[in-house]
Amino acid sequence: MDPLRAQQLAAELEVDMMADMYNRMTQACHRKCVPPHYKDAELSKGECVCLDRCVAKYLEVHERMGKKLTELSLQDEELLKRVQQGTGTA
């Protein structure tokens, strides 16, 4: 496959994933910050501030999870390599 097409696919995938993350974030923060009492159409100041903080935290969690996943999958690769080497020499 030509590298340009690969790059295009990677970019599309990234956009899809960002959109997916955004949707999940919206849902999660709405649940945490906007109580289901629909008397008034306006958001209170507290709710607004909560939403701001929620977004900040969600993005940080996203970053943290990414690092943790890479860390854990690297550990797995190491383990797998060692297992393969072990069975190879055994």
Added chain:
Amino acid sequence: QPQSHAPQLRDFLLVYNRMTELCFRHCVCNLNYRLLTTREESCLDACAGRLVRANHRLMGSYVGLMPAIIQRRSTYYEDSTA
């Protein structure tokens, strides 16, 4: 090569997003601050570790059980069409 890995990469990234959502929902309760508290951070680390290990275990069990099921299914169809 990237093309052959694309569906797996997509699945992996979806798992990543789901993990983020799940662990956020469970661990982040204190919206008085913009930064994560130490308690939240340790909860998130634990959550990530658990989810990954649970996933591995699940995969192991699935891979162990599926061949038998596929075999049964194929013999069933062979018998019914014969």
